[in-house]
Amino acid sequence: MSCFLCFSSASEDLGCRRGDFSRKHYGSVELLISSDADGAIQRAGRFRVENGSLDETMDYTPGTWRRTDVHLENPEYHTRWFFKYFLGKVHQNYVGVDAEKNPFYLSVVLSDQNNQRVPQYRAILWRKTGTLKISLPYSPTKTLSVKSILSVNFKFGVLFAKDGQLTDDEMFSNETGSENFEKFLNLLGDKICLQGWAGYRGGLDTKNDTTGINSIYTVYQGHELMFHVSTMLPYSKENKQQVERKRHIGNDIVTIVFQEGDDASPSFKPSMIRSHFTHIFALVRYNSQNDSYRLKIFSEESVPLFGPPLPPPPVFTDHQEFRDFLLVKLINGEKATLETPTFAQKRQRTLDMLIRSLYQDLMPDLHKNMLNRRSFSDVLPESPKSARKKEEARQAEFVRIGQALKLKTIVKGDAPTSLVNTGLCRKEPWESQSFCSSFAYDIVCGDSWGQSLLVATDSAGVMLLEALPPVQVFDKTLTVKQMHVLEPQDLLITRADKGKDARLYVYRLSTLKRGIEERQLVRTKCDSRENKLEKTRGCHLYSINTHHGVELRIVAAIRNKLLLITRKQPRFDSISSVGMSTGTSDSPVEEFQYIREICLCDTPVIMALVDGPTGENDHMICVAYKHQFDLINESTGDAYRLHHVDSNRVNFVAAIDVYEDGEAGLLLCYNNLCAYKKVCPFNGATPMIQPNSSDFHFSWNQMPNSIVCAFPYILAFTTDSIEIRLVVNGNLVYTAVVPELQLVASRSDIYFISSAPVNSASNCSSRDTSSQSSPQTPTGYEMPIFPSPLGDAPSKQIYKIPLSNLVGRSIERPLKSPLVNKVLTAPGSGVIAPAPMIATTPSLSLSRMEIKEIASRTRKELLGELGLSECVCVCVFTNRKQH
Secondary structure (H helix, E strand, C coil), rough: CCCCCCCCCCHCCCCCEEEEEEEECCCEEEECCCCCCCEEEEEEEEEEEEECCCCCCCCCHHHHCCCCCCCCCCCCCCHHHHHHCCCCCCCCCEEEECCCEEEEEEEEEEECCCCCEEEEEEEEEECCCEEEEEEECCCCCCCCCCCCCCCCCCCEEEEEEEECCHHHHHHHCCCEEEHHHHHHHHHHHHEECCCCCCCEEEEEEEEEEECEEEEEEECCCCEEEEEEECCCCCCCCCCCCCHHHHHHHHHCEEEEEEECCCCCCCCHHHHHCCCCCCEEEEEEEECCCCCEEEEEEEEEEECCCCCCCCCCEEEEECCCHHHHHHHHHHHHHHHHHHCCCHHHHHHHHHHHHHHHHHHHHHHCCCCCCCCCCCCCCCHHHCCCCCCHHHHHHHHHHHHHHHHHHHHHHHHHCCCCCCCHHHHHCCCCCCCEEEEEEEEECCCCCCCCCCCCCEEEEECCCEEEEEECCCCCEEHHHHHEEEEEEEEEEEEEEEEEEEHHEEEEEEHHHHHHHHHHHCCCCCCHHHHHHHEEHHHCCCCCCCCCCCCCCCEEEEEEEEEEEEEEEECCCCCCCCCCCCCCCCCCCCCHHEEEEEEEEEEEECCCCCCEEEECCCCCCEEEEEECCCEEEEEECCCCCEEEEEEECCCCCCCCCEEEEEEECCCCEEEEEECEEEEEEEEEEEEEEEECCCEEEEEEEECCCCCEEEEEECEEEEEEECCEEEEEEECCCCCEEEEEEEECCCCEEEECCCEECCCCCCCCCCCCCCCHHHCCHHHHHHHCCCCCCCCCCCCCCCEEEEEEHHHHHHHCCCCCCCCCCCCCEEEEEEEECEEEHHHHHHHHCCCCCCCCHHHHHHHHHHHHHCCCCCCHHHHHHHHHHHHHHHC
C-alpha cells in the first residue's frame, strides 16, 4: 500500500489567498476637540487616527513588531522613464489638442524592450488630468501614429512642541528646539544653507534669507523633499502668532509634529492647529530610555486611505527603518490628499495652465504639422545646406544637450534612477524565481501540486513539472481546459473537452501519485470513464468555493443553467482519512451529490462563490453576463443586481471574493476597471446590496487578462506586464515589463510564463528554495517520455512568485511533492530500492467557521482588544500548526 500524506495549501490559510483584511489597520475616524487652559472648547475636527493599536499606553517590547511592507504608492514612473529612456536619446515630441480642445503632449522613443533585444515603443502622454506611461509593440511594417498610441517634489512642515504646550501659538513660538529634536532633524535629512541653494526650495527664499538661513533637505526615491522647520524659520518676539512661520507650515499639506514629553503627557490633537490647508499630521515622540520613536498619524476625514499601515505597536528602534517608513507615509499621504475634490480641481487647473502655456509657445498655428522638428534648430552654430545633414546635425545636438542635462543631474545626485535614492537594492516581495527554463508547449491552464506544477497543454496532454524531463500524467486525448488541485481533499477537478462533449472529471490525487511512482502507463481519456460527473455534460465553466474545510461546493455552468454540486466528508484530522484504506474506490465520483439546478437569463462568462456568514442557506454565486454582475442565492435561485457596466463593449476579467472584517465583498474586474462591492450584512438569505462608504474603484493602466489577489496586493497580468496595486485602495506600487506574459496558476504560489528572461527572476530554481520537507526529485529515476512538439516552436520560461513573499508573513506549508516517494538507483549498482519515508505531521485542515474565528481573533489581537489569556490561546494554536 502506498502512503500519501496531504497538507493544507497556502490558499486555505486564514483567507490570505482571497484577502481577509480590515480597514481598522488604517485607523478610525474620531471627533477631536481642543480646549484652552480654562477648558473652553476652541476648535473641533474629524480626523482618521492611525495609532497601530487602540491602546496607546499598552506595554510593548521594542523591536518585536512584524515589519510592514513599505512602498511608495502611485509612483511617478514617467519621471524615471523620461530620464532613463528619453533624455539624451533621439526621441520625438508631439503636441496637439484632443476632441475637447484640451492640449496634450506625447513623447515617443523606440527602445529595447526590457533589455531583451526586442524593439518597443515607449511613450509618455502629458495631459491636464495626469500623466500616462504607455508601452506599445514595434512592427517595422506597420507605422505607429499619434492617434494609436518632471520630477515630483514635496514640502513638509516640521513643528516642534514642548511638553505641555496645547496651542499653536505656543508651539510656533519655540525659538529653538531640544537636543532630541535636533537628532530627529539629522535623521530626516541634511542641513543646507538656503542662500544660493540651487535645488528644490519648497517656496523658501534662496537669495535674501527672508525665510531663514538654513533648512532640512533630502532626496528620497527620486523625490526632492524640503522641510519647513518651525525653529529654522524667522522668529519674531513682537509677533506672538508667528505669522511668518505659520505662512509656510500652515500651507503645507502634511506636517510633522515632534512633541516632547512621555506618553502620560497631554497628547497633540490636530484641532490645536488653525489651518484649513493641512490635512495630515504625523505625531512623533522620542523615548530616550530605549532610543525609540513612536508614530501616530492624523488624517482629515476626506483623505482616502493610504499606506503603509502602522505596525502594532507603532514603535521603531531601528532609526533608518523609521525614517523610511515615515518618509513613505508622508509622501503617500500627500498624494492621497491631492485626490480629494478640493485639491484635485486645483491640481488639474494648474497642470492645464502649464500645458496650455507650452502649447501656445510651441504651436501658434494649429494647422501646422504636430511634430515640431525645429525645436533645437536655433541652437545649431551653423546650418548645413543639405536638408539631410541638417537633420542629422539637429539630432546630434538634440542628443548632446540631453546627455549634458543627464550628466549634470547625476553629478548633483538628483538622478531619479539612482540606486542610492530609489532603494532598488532591496528585494521586493513580488520578485520571481525561475521554475522551468525551457518549456516548448503552449499551456492552457495549471495549478500547484505541492512544490510541483500540474499543467494542461494544447498538444501533449497534462504534465507534472518539477524536474526535467516533465512527467506526463494524461495524454493528449484528454483536452483539459480548467483544473483545481485540492490537496486537503485528495482531489483533482478538471473540465475537459469542449461543446456538448465537455464534462467535469474528478480524480484522487493519491491514485495519480501512485501511478507516477509505479511507472504505470500514461492515462488516456478512455481511462477516465469512471471519473466523469455525467450530469455536467456540456459544461463550459465551473467554480469552487474558496474555503472548503467541511463542504466542497462546485457550480457548473451549462449554457444558461447552473448545476450545484457538493462533496461532504469528514475533516482530515488523521492520515487514514485521506482515502488510503484498501476498500476506497480509485474514483471519488460516488462522493458527489447533485443539489439543484438554477436557470439564468443568459450564459455566464465568469463565476465566483461567496460564502455566507452562517453557512445556512445564505451562500451566494456571483455571475457576470451581458453588461452586469448579479448575485444568485444558492438556495432559492433568486438573482440580485450587484453592478451594472456602463460600456458598449465589456470584457469580463474576474470576480474575486475578499473578506473585510469577516464580511463578504467582491472585487469586480472588467475592461481596465476594478470595483469593490460589499455584499454584507445579510438580511436572512437576502443580501443588502446598496452603496457603501467602503466601496471604491480604480483603473489599470492596461487591460488585464487575469487578476490575482494576494493580500495586501492585487496583481493584474496583461499581455506584456504585471501591474501590482494595493487591495485596500487600488494604488499602484509597481509595474514589471514581461514580454508575452501568460498567467498559469495562482491558487497557491503564482506561476507565469514568458518568452524572455525576467530581470527580477533569480537564477535559482524553485527546487533550490523549496522547503526541506520537500525532498528533491532523484536524478536516477527514469521518467516517462512524452512526444516532442512538432516543428521548432520557441521554448518559453516558467517563473514562480512565492505566495509567502507577497502576503508578508510566514505561511506554514510543508507541502510534499507528488514525486517524493520514488524508486532510487543506488550509486555504482543496478539494485533498485524504495526511498525511505519521511515522517511528517500533517497540518490541521480548518473549517470555514474556524478560519473566520481565528482571523477575527488575530485582528482583535492586533487591535489590542484581547486579554492576556486569549492571546496565549492564539499563540498556542499557531505553534501547534507550525509544528
